[in-house]
Amino acid sequence: MAKNRKPEIVGRLEEADAAAAAAVSPYRQTVPIRLLSWLSKAGDQPPLRTFCAAAIAAGLAGGNRRLAAAGARALASHTLATVLKDAVKHRVDRSRPRSSGDNKPKIKPGTNTAKEETSFPSGHSAGAAAVASAFAREFPEYAGPAYAAAGLIALAQVPRCSHYPSDVGAGLTIGIAADAALDHALGAVPLAGDGTES
Secondary structure, three states: OOOOOOOHHHHHHHHHHHHHHHHHHHHOOOHHHHHHHHHHHHHOHHHHHHHHHHHHHHHHHHOOHHHHHHHHHHHHHHHHHHHHHHHHHOOEEEOOOOOOOOOOOOOEEOOOOOHHHEOOOOHHHHHHHHHHHHHHHHOHHHHHHHHHHHHHHHHOOOOOOOOOHHHHHHHHHHHHHHHHHHHHHHOOOOOOOOOOOO
């Protein structure tokens, strides 16, 4: 086997991504997709971090330690997910669907920092998943809506031609893993308090 031969699974992923991009591309400028694109901007770093900060502030101002803890967890998880996502982006080059033209969506090692050449992984997906997972730990009764919102933000990246499906999958994995790693690191420390005074 040649040293530079790409693993078969990567080749298949690229083919599936190319097919998905070709299927959604004609609808990119339609009103529903443009609306979905606008809504998905909630997954940008500033809105997500503002949401986390607002939860912390509201929790502290209202004496709701659980809400403050949820905001703190979400902010920490989002920060870790961003660091991990950036670490991958700085080592992988991939053109975004809207910029690839007739080129196949190749995943290759590289250090390109241009936005249009760093499609893998999806930062929106990583951030949204991390925040949703962290929020769900403090408010499990709202886990469904939290994950649904994160899923909508992540899946919207495909029809708006910002990312390929595998970019989104990698981003979601990073987000969930970041929150799981943070939760493991925190161990048994009850951020929301257990009702006892220290």
